[in-house]
Amino acid sequence: MTSNLQYCFENMNKSLTLYIVLGLLTILTVAGNLLVIISIAYFNQLHSPTNFLIASLACADFEIFCRLHCYLNVSLCLASIFHLCFISVDRYVAVNNPLIYPVKFTVPVSGMFVGVAWTFSLVYSVYVVFTGANEEELQELVNGLSCEGTCQLILNKTQVAVSSLLYFISFFTVIALYSKIVAVAKRQARMIEIMSNTTQLSDFNNRLSRRERKAAKTLGVPVFAFLVFWSPLFITVIINAFLNFITPPLVIHIVVWFAYSNSAINPLIYSLFYPWFRKAMKVIVSCKILRFDCSTMSLFSE
Numbered sequence: 001m002t003s004n005l006q007y008c009f010e011n012m013n014k015s016l017t018l019y020i021v022l023g024l025l026t027i028l029t030v031a032g033n034l035l036v037i038i039s040i041a042y043f044n045q046l047h048s049p050t051n052f053l054i055a056s057l058a059c060a061d062f063e064i065f066c067r068l069h070c071y072l073n074v075s076l077c078l079a080s081i082f083h084l085c086f087i088s089v090d091r092y093v094a095v096n097n098p099l100i101y102p103v104k105f106t107v108p109v110s111g112m113f114v115g116v117a118w119t120f121s122l123v124y125s126v127y128v129v130f131t132g133a134n135e136e137e138l139q140e141l142v143n144g145l146s147c148e149g150t151c152q153l154i155l156n157k158t159q160v161a162v163s164s165l166l167y168f169i170s171f172f173t174v175i176a177l178y179s180k181i182v183a184v185a186k187r188q189a190r191m192i193e194i195m196s197n198t199t200q201l202s203d204f205n206n207r208l209s210r211r212e213r214k215a216a217k218t219l220g221v222p223v224f225a226f227l228v229f230w231s232p233l234f235i236t237v238i239i240n241a242f243l244n245f246i247t248p249p250l251v252i253h254i255v256v257w258f259a260y261s262n263s264a265i266n267p268l269i270y271s272l273f274y275p276w277f278r279k280a281m282k283v284i285v286s287c288k289i290l291r292f293d294c295s296t297m298s299l300f301s302e
Contacts, residue, residue, distance in 0.1 A: 025257075025264055032267025039280035046280070049110030050090050056114045057083040057266070070153040074163075075125035077230075077259075081170045082117035084223050088177040089113075091220070095181050128159055160241040167234050171227055178220055222269045229262035 040046045040055040057080060090110075094101045155163065233255045240247040270277040 025261060029264040032264060035281050035284060036267055036270060038284055039277060043280055049105050049107055052110045052114065053083055053087050053090060071125050071129045073153060074128055075121045078121035079117050081167055084226050085170045085173055086113040088174045088223060092177045092181055095184050157241050160237055164234050164238050174223055221273055222266050225265055225269060226262055230259045233259040
């Protein structure tokens with residue numbers, strides 16, 4: 001019975017080492033993103049529009065869980081792309097109009113962004129995966145690649161074009177917004193230098209601007225990390241589809257797992273650049289939240 005099965009990795013002597021490494025990467029991804037979600041959900045001081053977007057992004061980073069796997073793969077990838085776009089918009093508004101931002105970008109507005117990102121991602125993924133739209137005109141190729149030990153999603157040229165278009169529109173949107181953020185930050189820095197000896201109101205405005213610029217810089221790190229980790233996959237998928245799928249499977253696996261590793265990197269970035277996350281992580285890991293009500297504790301230095 002088993003002699004008729006074709007295994008994908010039966011000749012790979014180092015497959016055990018590979019599975020251990022990928023297993024550890026998965027554990028790191030799950031543990032790190034759980035810390036992010038628990039921190040923002042538990043501590044009242046972190047209940048801000050930007051942090052709700054970060055928490056929702058952490059949910060989207062649980063993409064390492066055969067149709068269900070593929071469905072999660074597509075939907076969570078799309079959700080990540082949209083969240084990073086919305087985070088860029090959030091930071092642009094905050095830096096460009098630091099006084100108007102708290103009025104315009106409220107928690108309900110953040111919730112609307114989260115809802116749009118998840119709704120579109122989940123609905124579109126149902127169409128791609130469960131209707132078989134991704135495999136149209138590729139049945140012979142799909143049958144040839146079927147084997148025990150893997151679960152892969154093959155996209156035809158139409159779906160590759162649509163997915164890549166969504167990604168690169170988001171890519172250039174993020175680049176454009178952060179370029180404007182840098183320009184606004186430089187202009188504000190010059191204004192602060194000129195107005196350094198003015199009224200108390202100006203001092204307050206200056207502090208607000210500096211805080212929002214710093215937040216934009218730190219949030220820019222995970223945003224650009226996403227672009228670095230995911231761009232090779234989308235470029236490879238485009239080339240592969242329009243060259244009639246001649247890319248070696250090993251190359252596909254490498255760029256896929258390189259993209260997945262971004263989900264493990266994000267919590268590490270937060271721990272390096274966000275003091276509030278380090279404090280929250282210590283409280284959670286030490287289980288203090290089980291013994292005391294720490295939800296109202298101060299996580300910020302100012």
